[in-house]
Amino acid sequence: MAKIFCIANQKGGVGKTTTTVNLAAGLARIKQRVLMVDLDPQGNATMGSGVDKRSLELSVYDVLLETAGIKEAAVFSEQCGYHVLGANRELAGAEVELVTLEQRERRLKAALAAVDKDYDFVLIDCPPSLSMLTLNGLCSANGVVVPMQCEYFALEGLTDLVNTIKQVHANLNPDLQVIGLLRVMYDPRITLQSQVSEQLKDHFGDKVFDTVIPRNVRLAEAPSYGLPGVVFDPNAKGSQAFVDFAKEMVKRIKKMG
Numbered sequence: 001m002a003k004i005f006c007i008a009n010q011k012g013g014v015g016k017t018t019t020t021v022n023l024a025a026g027l028a029r030i031k032q033r034v035l036m037v038d039l040d041p042q043g044n045a046t047m048g049s050g051v052d053k054r055s056l057e058l059s060v061y062d063v064l065l066e067t068a069g070i071k072e073a074a075v076f077s078e079q080c081g082y083h084v085l086g087a088n089r090e091l092a093g094a095e096v097e098l099v100t101l102e103q104r105e106r107r108l109k110a111a112l113a114a115v116d117k118d119y120d121f122v123l124i125d126c127p128p129s130l131s132m133l134t135l136n137g138l139c140s141a142n143g144v145v146v147p148m149q150c151e152y153f154a155l156e157g158l159t160d161l162v163n164t165i166k167q168v169h170a171n172l173n174p175d176l177q178v179i180g181l182l183r184v185m186y187d188p189r190i191t192l193q194s195q196v197s198e199q200l201k202d203h204f205g206d207k208v209f210d211t212v213i214p215r216n217v218r219l220a221e222a223p224s225y226g227l228p229g230v231v232f233d234p235n236a237k238g239s240q241a242f243v244d245f246a247k248e249m250v251k252r253i254k255k256m257g
Contacts, residue, residue, distance in 0.1 A: 001116055002115070002116050004124070006124045006144045007147060008144050008145075008161065009148060009157060014185075015184040016125060018184070021036065022238075022239070023242060023246055024080065026245060027246045027249070030243070035085060039125060040087060040125055041087060041091040041127070047226055049086075050079040051077055059086050061090040064107045108140045124140065139168065139172050143177050145180060145249075146158065149183075155200075178207060181209065185214075187214070211248050214237050216229070218237075
């Protein structure tokens with residue numbers, strides 16, 4: 001059975017897409033079968049996985065409207081080693097079209113059930129807003145991985161996200177939980193970041209992943225080449241950190257059973 005995770009944070013610019021594509025590439029590197037689902041109409045995770053969103057014949061839009069299944073719509077990224085259920089501008093229209101449909105927040109969940117045995121991990125890149133698309137992701141998932149910078153405003157955003165997850169857990173998806181918090185873009189030389197990092201560990205305990213993703217130029221450069229950092233420059237510190245994170249993720253999931 002595939003383990004399904006949303007990479008989510010209601011605050012923008014915290015590295016959700018970078019985390020999604022690099023975790024996918026890291027898991028593929030350690031021989032896991034991975035499907036990356038792009039739920040953001042901007043399609044950045046699609047482009048960052050070596051797939052041209054402009055040339056997609058089928059996308060997550062078709063899957064949500066049930067005109068195609070994931071087996072037909074997902075494409076394999078040879079460079080990255082994982083499958084991509086891509087997104088493009090069409091997806092922005094899905095918000096409006098889904099409103100009138102039955103089971104609108106469970107469309108993705110139903111589609112993923114059909115490919116449950118084909119993957120070990122499904123990673124869903126969610127848009128920053130709590131939209132019908134994000135809701136589809138949260139209703140499908142076993143858990144949420146929260147990438148966050150160690151800054152004061154990030155803590156405020158985290159409170160909003162935890163409240164949202166509690167509401168979805170109570171009303172729509174009793175399996176949903178926070179799997180862990182991933183500290184990203186981390187620079188130990190900045191005193192405030194070290195302080196916030198300690199606060200996170202004090203408050204959330206073992207929900208904070210041991211792996212820390214450093215601020216890294218190569219990770220930032222990689223998307224302009226249409227690749228995750230793990231593939232673009234496997235020797236960069238940030239890339240190695242994401243492979244370590246993939247290993248930690250696998251261990252954590254085994255412990256959870």
